[in-house]
Amino acid sequence: MKKVLICYDSRTGSTEKMANFIAEGVRIGGCEAELLKISQVKSEKDLAGFDGYIFGCPTYHRDMTGGMKTFLFLGDKAGLAGKAGAAFGSYTHSGDAPGIIFDTMEHVFKMKMISLGSFNLLEHLVTTNEGVRSCQDYGRALSEELNRP
């Protein structure tokens, strides 16, 4: 079974909730899912051994968090070229972070990015049925792309 690592940052918990719902979707799609907060990732070796990577970050000040920037410098050393990738985050009005992270994964890390693009979810929708389902659908889509022959 293919394995997907979900790494995320979250100050107030909304992006963390998304990460858990996306993990459910990955599993529904037939892959294993592992979750890590970026603070738990100490070296690029912690990123080794997965077929797909989903990075999550909320938008603060129209940007990703400082922690996520540091994490991406570490990701650059992890040799992720050709691996499946996706990016998501919670937001209230501009939602910049997932798109910037998605671009870095695609153009700098040379990953094979999910055809759906990056995934932004309004904070007030995260725990609604619609929000939970859209997170699950996003995770499932990456899983299905990975399992496609």
Ligand SMILES: Cc1cc2nc3c(=O)[nH]c(=O)nc-3n(C[C@H](O)[C@H](O)[C@H](O)COP(=O)(O)O)c2cc1C
């Ligand atoms: C100081 C501050 C700045 C923020 N800046 C933005 C922003 O520029 N764009 C945006 O869409 N949301 C912004 N937000 C809203 C957060 O992205 C939103 O609350 C998000 O759900 C937080 O996710 P988290 O719970 O995973 O930390 C800001 C929130 C705070 C408190």
